[in-house]
Amino acid sequence: MREDAACWHVYLIECRDGSLYTGIAVDIGKRYRQHEAGTGARYTRAHPPLRLLGQRACADRSEASRLEYRIKRLTPAQKRAVCSQWGALAEQAARAADAVVGDCQAAQAGC
Numbered sequence: 001m002r003e004d005a006a007c008w009h010v011y012l013i014e015c016r017d018g019s020l021y022t023g024i025a026v027d028i029g030k031r032y033r034q035h036e037a038g039t040g041a042r043y044t045r046a047h048p049p050l051r052l053l054g055q056r057a058c059a060d061r062s063e064a065s066r067l068e069y070r071i072k073r074l075t076p077a078q079k080r081a082v083c084s085q086w087g088a089l090a091e092q093a094a095r096a097a098d099a100v101v102g103d104c105q106a107a108q109a110g111c
Helices: 028-037 042-046 061-072 076-109
Strands: 008-015 020-025 049-058
Touching: 008 028, 008 061, 008 076, 020 028, 020 049, 020 061, 020 076, 028 049, 049 061, 049 076
Parallel strands: none
Antiparallel strands: 008 020, 008 049
């Protein structure tokens, strides 16, 4: 598989000192473990990660890089707001999926 064919993500990490780190990766779990181990970005070696604040899937590396650039230009408060928005969208999608499953189960019970 070509590197660009993989699903790229933009992610934000909250560091132990309260600062935020923005990056891109194909495998966010692996990349986060690298940050924790001190083998990730130089920034997270000096500012160890506390938690993954948010993530967003992108069509390709180019889109992820453009989004990363735009996010890095935001204030910390704006970055946190973006992550809250991403979380709210994920929760809405999960509720919608639960509703569909519930409707299907109700329909099956009526048969």
